[in-house]
Amino acid sequence: MYCNKENVNILTALLVKHGIRHAVVCPGSRNAAIVHNLNECPDIQCYPVTDERSAGFYALGMTQALLQPVVVCVTSGTALLNLAPAVAEAFYQHRPLVVVSADRPQQWIDQLDGQTLPQPDALGRFVKKAVTLVEPRDDEEHWYCNRLVNEALMEKRGPVHINVPISEPLFSFTTALLPDERKIDFTPAEASNITLTHVCRMFLQAQRPMLIAGQPMNPLLEEAVLRVKDDEAYVPDFVLYTGGSIVSKHVKRFLRKAKETWAVNLTGEVNDTFMNLTHVVQGDPEVVADLVRFNLEEMPHPFVQKWQSLLTEVRQQKEAEVLPYSQAAAVKYFEQQCSVVQTVAGSQPTVQYANSMAIRLANIYSHSKVFCNRGVNGIEGSLSTAAGFSCVTDDRVFCVIGDLSFFYDQNALWNQNLKGNFRILLLNNGKGVIFDNLPGLDQSPARDRFVAAQHQTTAEGICRQNRVAYRQATDMDSMKEGIDWLVSADSQCPMLLEVMLSQ
Numbered sequence: 001m002y003c004n005k006e007n008v009n010i011l012t013a014l015l016v017k018h019g020i021r022h023a024v025v026c027p028g029s030r031n032a033a034i035v036h037n038l039n040e041c042p043d044i045q046c047y048p049v050t051d052e053r054s055a056g057f058y059a060l061g062m063t064q065a066l067l068q069p070v071v072v073c074v075t076s077g078t079a080l081l082n083l084a085p086a087v088a089e090a091f092y093q094h095r096p097l098v099v100v101s102a103d104r105p106q107q108w109i110d111q112l113d114g115q116t117l118p119q120p121d122a123l124g125r126f127v128k129k130a131v132t133l134v135e136p137r138d139d140e141e142h143w144y145c146n147r148l149v150n151e152a153l154m155e156k157r158g159p160v161h162i163n164v165p166i167s168e169p170l171f172s173f174t175t176a177l178l179p180d181e182r183k184i185d186f187t188p189a190e191a192s193n194i195t196l197t198h199v200c201r202m203f204l205q206a207q208r209p210m211l212i213a214g215q216p217m218n219p220l221l222e223e224a225v226l227r228v229k230d231d232e233a234y235v236p237d238f239v240l241y242t243g244g245s246i247v248s249k250h251v252k253r254f255l256r257k258a259k260e261t262w263a264v265n266l267t268g269e270v271n272d273t274f275m276n277l278t279h280v281v282q283g284d285p286e287v288v289a290d291l292v293r294f295n296l297e298e299m300p301h302p303f304v305q306k307w308q309s310l311l312t313e314v315r316q317q318k319e320a321e322v323l324p325y326s327q328a329a330a331v332k333y334f335e336q337q338c339s340v341v342q343t344v345a346g347s348q349p350t351v352q353y354a355n356s357m358a359i360r361l362a363n364i365y366s367h368s369k370v371f372c373n374r375g376v377n378g379i380e381g382s383l384s385t386a387a388g389f390s391c392v393t394d395d396r397v398f399c400v401i402g403d404l405s406f407f408y409d410q411n412a413l414w415n416q417n418l419k420g421n422f423r424i425l426l427l428n429n430g431k432g433v434i435f436d437n438l439p440g441l442d443q444s445p446a447r448d449r450f451v452a453a454q455h456q457t458t459a460e461g462i463c464r465q466n467r468v469a470y471r472q473a474t475d476m477d478s479m480k481e482g483i484d485w486l487v488s489a490d491s492q493c494p495m496l497l498e499v500m501l502s503q
Contacts (some may be wrong), residue, residue: 120132
């Protein structure tokens with residue numbers, strides 16, 4: 001039986017018709033009717049997460065894995081505001097996160113009643129569409145409610161917010177079947193074959209063209225840019241940018257020397273990252289990039305080959321580099337072992353890097369595509385995003401993360417959905433070690449304690465209470481043994497290797 005709330009039943013029916021199959025649900029009384037419906041619906045798989053901030057990132061990770069919209073459902077009040085960091089990240093990643101919030105009746109907002117605050121538009125410009133449903137009393141209001149849900153769910157290229165007022169009594173589950181709701185479809189504008197061919201021709205005809213994508217990664221590009229410095233022979237005259245955040249400031253500064261940039265993205269947004277944008281093409285950047293690579297195989301371009309030779313040289317140098325026991329050594333060895341697994345198994349495991357030093361090390365040592373929350377670059381939610389990704393795949397999912405990011409988001413492990421495919425490499429420096437790299441900050445006596453949040457915490461107790469297999473490394477040998485275990489061992493529960501690093 002479904003609930004007796006008409007707006008909730010309309011919403012549930014249309015979620016199914018729009019192909020949504022996964023929902024992260026948070027506890028609460030006002031949203032209980034929505035959660036009940038989602039759980040009752042055979043087409044939707046529910047994943048309970050108690051911490052709303054973590055739940056938002058769980059759902060974000062699922063959208064990354066599935067390339068489909070995922071619901072995150074919260075109760076009324078501040079629960080909705082806790083989703084803001086994940087929604088902002090989803091907005092800049094163009095991920096189809098569907099925020100469903102229960103609400104109190106409008107007449108009780110700002111009347112000092114429990115768990116009430118103005119929820120319509122609470123997520124502001126970080127959602128592509130925000131609607132507040134009515135509680136239908138006649139056919140016209142039913143039509144209006146249907147239309148609002150359709151309008152929200154037709155938006156596939158970013159987060160949306162569906163706010164659902166629910167009056168008391170809240171708990172009556174007496175509806176046998178969901179209504180047969182009208183679904184409205186949307187066909188987005190995409191780059192035509194003529195446009196794709198033109199973009200590809202412009203690239204191949206340029207004297208010094210460069211194809212670059214932002215997130216997830218551009219391995220070794222920063223190292224190469226630092227090597228060429230001001231050598232004009234390496235500066236492109238035509239950049240084809242397929243979107244996403246660029247991790248390296250050095251790479252961004254270098255590409256601002258280019259003559260012009262053409263950007264390709266799904267939304268047609270103007271992101272003038274390199275300050276020389278001349279064309280924006282709305283289309284699938286992967287399709288464009290694949291077409292360019294295919295043509296380069298048929299007609300190799302000397303400038304592209306020049307850069308490929310440089311990147312190969314940098315890669316060989318980094319591979320031959322002998323590092324002391326450090327977080328860099330840990331990431332390098334981890335990436336090497338992941339490559340071995342790929343060679344043996346024939347498939348590359350998914351690796352999620354947290355922000356700050358972790359993603360910067362990935363920029364040097366990564367061998368393949370990685371994920372990172374580079375939409376707004378926050379440290380919150382990195383662990384939850386990776387955990388959510390792991391819930392909707394049987395492949396192994398690794399999270400490489402620093403200590404502040406890990407402890408900030410430790411509630412990601414307080415979750416019954418996690419399986420043995422989720423593996424964590426925790427680089428514990430006892431503080432935010434990236435602050436050591438900021439010029440001038442070493443002169444402040446407040447740096448370590450107040451800015452870098454120096455601590456003596458370990459993850460052992462957290463792992464024990466959440467049934468996560470735990471190992472600790474304190475030197476090069478135990479680090480390598482631990483990474484071998486993390487990458488290769490079979491397990492029924494999540495696994496974590498904590499690499500303890502001296503200050």
